[in-house]
Structures are given as C-alpha cells and as structure tokens.
Amino acid sequence: MSDVKKVVLAYSGGLDTSIILKWLKDEYACEVVTFTADVGQGEEVEPARAKAEAAGIKEIYIDDLREEFARDFVFPMFRANTIYEGEYLLGTSIARPLISKRLIEIVNETGADAISHGATGKGNDQVRFELGAYALKPDIKVIAPWREWDLNSREKLMAYAEEHGIAIEKKQGKKSPYSMDANLLHISYEGGILEDPWAEPEESMWLWTVSPEKAPDEPTYLEFDYVKGDIVAINGEKMSPATIMEYLNKVGGENGIGRTDIVENRYVGMKARGCYETPAGTIMLKAHRAIESITLDREAAHLKDELMPKYASLIYNGYWWSPEREMLQSLIDNSQEVVNGQVRVKLYKGNVIVVGRDSKTNSLYDDNIATFEDDEGAYNQKDAEGFIKLNALRLRTAAQKRINNS
Secondary structure, X not given: OOOOOEEEEEOOOOHHHHHHHHHHHHHHOOEEEEEEEEOOOOOOOOHHHHHHHHOOOOOEEEEEOHHHHHHHHHHHHHOOOOOEOOOEOOOOHHHHHHHHHHHHHHXXXXXXXXXXXXXXXXXXXXXXXXXHHHHHOOOOEEEOHHHOOOOOOHHHHHHHHHHOOOOOOOOOOOOOOOEEEEOOOOEEEXXXXXXXXXXXXXXXXXXXXXXXXXXXXXXXXXXXXXXXOEEEEEOOEEOOHHHHHHHHHHHHHHOOOOEEEEEEEOOOOOEEEEEEEOHHHHHHHHHHHHHHHHHOOHHXXXXXXXXXXXXXXXXXXXXXXXXXXXXXXXXXXHHHHHOOEEEEEEEEOOEEEEEEEEOOOOOOOOHHHHOOOOOOOOOOOOHHHHHHHHHHHHHHHHHHHHHHHO
C-alpha cells in the first residue's frame, strides 16, 4: 500500500497506539490523523490530544459518542435480549461498529486513503473493525500493524518507544496485569492469571462492582418506564439512554450486579477466557424480558428467542452493518411496538429480581382467564380435552403402530 498518503488511526494515546503512530509515519511515510472515541470508558480522553500534538499530528479528532453508542447500538441490541453463548452481553463487540463508522466518516472528511487500528492478529476486534469499514467504504485500505511488524511483545514495544523517543506514561503503583476494555456497557479483563481457566480471579481485579458478599444487606428497588422496548425513565425520572446506563452501572455495581467469568469461542477459532462486569446490561436484560412477558404474543416472543442467537453471533463476529443484521433488526423493532409499560426490580447481593410488571395499554395478561378462582366462564376447561386429543393424535397413532408390530 505504498500509495497511502493519509491514514486515520484509532488512537487511545496508550503504548500500542503511540508506537503505531510513529510506525505509520516511518513505514508508510504518510500523514496520520488521530481519532479518539469517548464511549463511556470512564477515563479522560483529552490527554490523547496533547500526546498527538506532541507527535506532530495536525488533524486530531476527539469525539464524545456516549449518547450515540447507547441510543443507536446498545438499546437496539437489548430489544433482542441479546446474549452470546448464554452469558456474554457483547460489551466490546457492540462498540466496534460505531468506531468503524466514525473512522470512515473521518476518512471522508479528511480525504484519507486508509484506516489503522491497534487490534492484534489473534483477536476478534480486527475482524469487527475491518468488516465494518469495508461495509461502509468498500475501497478503503486497512493497515493493521500487529499483522505486519515484529514487535510482538511488550519488551519489544518498550524498546521501540525508547529508541524513538516516544514518551510512555509511567503510572504510579502496581500496574494491572490484565488487558482491559471499557465502555458504557461493560469492562472486560483478559490475560494474566486469567489465561489459566481454572484460576479464580483476584477480588482486587474487579473495578466496577463490589462482591455480592459485601453488597448492602438492604435491597435496592428500581422502577422502569418502557416505550417501544426502551427504558425512558427510572423511578419516574426521564433520562437519556447514556444517562440511564451510567446510573444503572453505578447502582448495579453497588449491589454486586453483573460479574461474569466465561470461556468464549472467538470468531478467529480459538477459545479465550475473559471476565466481565456489566451491571447496566445485566439489569436491562432481566427487566426487558419482564416487560415483554406481558406484552408480547407467545409465538412472537418465541420466534424472537429462536432468532436471538443468530443476531448475537452477527454482532459478536462483526456483522453489524450486514444486510442480515439490518433485516433482523427491522423484525425485532417491529415486535417492540407493543412493549410499553412498567417493570419493578429488586437488586440484592448480585441478583436482579423482577418483582412487578404492568402495561396499561398493551398487557396480554388477563386475570379473568388466568385465575385459579371462579373465572365466570371466561375459560371453558372442557375445551382442553379436545385440544389434548388432537395434539396427541400423532403420538397415539405411532404408539398403536408399535404395539401392532410387536
């Protein structure tokens, strides 16, 4: 790609991307544009500007994407009750299509030829970033340094930084041994002792949640208002999507909500162990299923459940911008037209317990039919006999055939 004149780099200002910035200039003799996204990782992003300026970068983008992330990516995903392999709430996966989208927008704004990222050749993120970029700009060039250079260890990276005078921030105190990624939806931990799937994580690893054992002895109650499948208010107070997630992360973390420890199947073929804290997502998933339980038709709900694993895999594997994901999203969003009402949950020592659900306009729950008391003719129990016999017809036919042939 010797014809690359300008490249947009997904830039955090950390060790890897600081080295990539210098490496791109030297290896490709190109101009570099830096892009730093605030997706709610909880760290100050402005220092990246000073680092980029010190490196001689003229075009620097630092964007607050928290509301867009929550509104256009996380909330649509949770309308599907999305969970990958039964446990993972896709916190890292769902941020990547937004970052890819903004990278391509900056390419178009600046006239750049290529994008670059710091994802390694072993992980899922390289796939997610690049599939998203190609879907949005098919002729874009992609530079993935980890697939090109030989700086494949921290020691080599540090030596490169020292050789080229790249300032690396020395943090005080003990450095975390884990590779971490954070945004509004979650924080993830990989590496270190977690590479042994038998080893229990150290309690000091967890940053967002108290242990369930140390959570308050009194439960916390929350009431959610839903409109078309999305939370719009908590305890009667209207909030934006990002604000809702920030609040739920705080209160959920205080109650020990959202820890998971899983071994997942990466798209590139290997199994990897990761630990996650997803307080807001854990609460949102439980509450959303509760409001759907009284507003969605049985077969519509069951169809959604059948389609969800496919939808989850599409997001995990990087196909957010694919026609099949968009098709599924249309179906999911259509189902949510009737998902309106209220849900009340109790948070207690790591548990999210649904204690109430109601919908004045769309509830399909009829206590006149469901009651164990006198239903005053709302349901004729004698009808069940014919229903059972018709459904048993094929079973009885097959059984009789076996008896006749024995």
